[in-house]
Structure formats: structure tokens, C-alpha cells
Amino acid sequence: MKYWLMKSEPDTYSWDDLERAPQQTGSWEGVRNYQARNFMRDEFKIGDQVFFYHSSCAEPAIMGLAEVVREAYPDPTAMDPSSDYYDEKSAKKGNNPWVMVDVKVKKRFTRPITLAEIRGIPDLSELALLRPGQRLSVQPVSHEHAKRLIKQS
């Protein structure tokens, strides 16, 4: 079982949105970066645990843990001209290179673990999230880092 961190802008899709969704399950649509896609397509397995991170907001923070409940399948928003995630080039070529996974709420943290708090924890200094310029929206998290994050929650 692997751990991951996935970023979402809460204005677009928040932890609360996931909690309110049917079966507390949501499709992680809109990933348009090949490295992030490859993680989802090649490595995400049912049962993997996902730290849900709020980015580009007043208080960037990990909100809780979700669990992968469906492995990679085509992301239809890439082929949908009315979607914000429409990929015109791929749509015109008629093949969809983009995938998504479904994740389900596992456990909301008793409080958000803020980015500032994470920066203050020496054991987490190597966390990919803290690397300058790290923009990847899907990142692997080591078991050691995952345990430390869960302990912090």
C-alpha cells in the first residue's frame, strides 16, 4: 500500500466537497500533467492512502486522508469542450491520454495540518511538498513521512 499527496484548490474542489459527495467519493478529474498522470495510471492501487492538500488558498494545509477506491480510468472532461479541463489537441486527435481515479473519505484530521506547521517539523524536511518550486499535483509520500503526518494529526 502506498501513500500519496494530492493537491486541490479548495475553491475548485475542497475536502468538504468530497465529504458531501455521494458515498463521500469523488473522481479526481482534471490532472493535465504527464508525471502526475503516470503516477495515477501506473501506480495508484485500490487501498492506497491519499493526503488531501488544499493549495492556492489562505491557509495551505492537509485536510485529511482519503483512500483510492477505483483505479485509473479515462477522464471524460478532457474530451468535453464545455469543461474547464478540455484538452482540445487530444480531443481533435481522437484519443484521450488523461486518466482519473476515484477517492473516498477515510478520515478527516481533527484539524488541518498547515503548510507552516509541516515546515516546522524536522522529520518532514525532505517531504516533496516542501521542495521549492514543487508544483506536481500528485506526489508520492514515503511511509515514514506518512506516519509522521498522521501522528501530527
Next chain:
DNA sequence: GCCAACGTTGGC
């Protein structure tokens, strides 16, 4: 295949 220009991410 190089690389400059451009666009996006995301913290501050």
C-alpha cells in the same frame, strides 16, 4: 534536438 518565449503553479 536545442533553447527562448510563454504559460502555469502556488506561496507569500
Next chain:
DNA sequence: GCCAACGTTGGC
């Protein structure tokens, strides 16, 4: 809104 970091694009 600023700006650094990085990915993507496109001319050559």
C-alpha cells in the same frame, strides 16, 4: 499582485 520555478511550445 508579485515572482520564482518549472513545464510546454514552437521556430530553427
